[in-house]
Amino acid sequence: MIEVNKEYCKGCGLCIRFCPVDALERAEELNERGIYEPIEIEDKCTGCRLCEMICPDFAIIVEEEEEKKSSKKEKVLLCCGVDRKKKAGGRS
Ligand code: SF4
Ligand code: SF4
Numbered sequence: 001m002i003e004v005n006k007e008y009c010k011g012c013g014l015c016i017r018f019c020p021v022d023a024l025e026r027a028e029e030l031n032e033r034g035i036y037e038p039i040e041i042e043d044k045c046t047g048c049r050l051c052e053m054i055c056p057d058f059a060i061i062v063e064e065e066e067e068k069k070s071s072k073k074e075k076v077l078l079c080c081g082v083d084r085k086k087k088a089g090g091r092s
Contacts, residue, residue: 001063002040002051008059011035015051015060024051 002024016024016038023044026036038051038060049062 001065002038002045003061003063004037004039005059005061006031006033006035006037008057009035009037009055010057010059011037012056013038014054014056018054019045019051020048021046 011026013026013036016026021044023041023046024038025041027039029036031037045062047062047064051060052062
């Protein structure tokens with residue numbers, strides 16, 4: 001999920017131009033600062049963070065979805081748990 005900081009974004013469009021999967025588009029209307037900010041197209045973003053890295057104004061943040069976060073956590077815990085059990089089992 002993409003979050004654009006309206007205070008920092010200057011509407012340069014770099015993030016839109018370089019997104020490898022065209023997951024961003026320019027807003028149709030100017031925002032309160034007179035800028036066409038980027039908006040995310042639903043279900044297209046892969047979370048690669050390229051837009052975050054290239055934004056010259058640090059105005060875009062890629063947030064990991066909760067579902068992915070918890071799945072990663074589970075994998076790490078499972079991995080550690082399994083490894084410890086295997087090691088313990090192997091010694092006895
Ligand atoms: S690259 Fe940054 S400043 Fe430029 S439009 Fe995207 S978010 Fe805004
Ligand atoms: S994180 Fe990657 S895929 Fe998602 S909007 Fe940014 S550049 Fe595009």
